[in-house]
Amino acid sequence: MSAQRVPKHKNQKIKYKGLKIPKQWIIIGVLVLIISFFINIWPIIFLSMFCVINSIILSIDRYVSAPIDFEFSTFAAILMTQAYSLKWGIAVAILTKLAAIVYNKKFAIDHLFMMGGYVIAALMANMLPGSILVVGLIATLVVNLYVVFVSKFITMLSNYEIFMYGFTNILFNVILFVGFGDFIFKLMQFL
Numbered sequence: 001m002s003a004q005r006v007p008k009h010k011n012q013k014i015k016y017k018g019l020k021i022p023k024q025w026i027i028i029g030v031l032v033l034i035i036s037f038f039i040n041i042w043p044i045i046f047l048s049m050f051c052v053i054n055s056i057i058l059s060i061d062r063y064v065s066a067p068i069d070f071e072f073s074t075f076a077a078i079l080m081t082q083a084y085s086l087k088w089g090i091a092v093a094i095l096t097k098l099a100a101i102v103y104n105k106k107f108a109i110d111h112l113f114m115m116g117g118y119v120i121a122a123l124m125a126n127m128l129p130g131s132i133l134v135v136g137l138i139a140t141l142v143v144n145l146y147v148v149f150v151s152k153f154i155t156m157l158s159n160y161e162i163f164m165y166g167f168t169n170i171l172f173n174v175i176l177f178v179g180f181g182d183f184i185f186k187l188m189q190f191l
Helices: 023-036 042-058 073-083 086-104 110-127 132-153 159-190
Strands: none
Touching: 042 073, 042 086, 073 086, 073 110, 073 132, 073 159, 086 110, 110 132, 132 159
């Protein structure tokens, strides 16, 4: 008869390692909780989330040099304006683009004009009545008309680039507003 061999790992006991959360995250969490008793912290949280999401989406510019314009700024500006106020909409319009510039370490003069377009979206969301979907689609079209004018006469892009930037931006924003706009808006109002 042969002796059974017992693998070493079966004889060893698994030691429990407690959940270790770095102190700075605990301090930040406690500070956010304390601050939330004095001010509405949700607009700041959504502003931060929109900046991070937009930066991640626009990181495609690092790797792909193609005339595509997937951005989260128009969507965020309209939602923040209608959920909280015009000042939050303008803040997210500017800060989402600034965060993407810093994250991607890439600045071009047309980024300033793009911020202007997102501010226009926030202004339209403040003025236009209607659902998020209707306001979002109208604002997306107006912002893209503004970008066509800027691209044609100021930044001197080719017709092909203007068409591709506009087409991809409108398509992406339609997907965002149709698929997620109402849900995220209701979530923002609820919190």
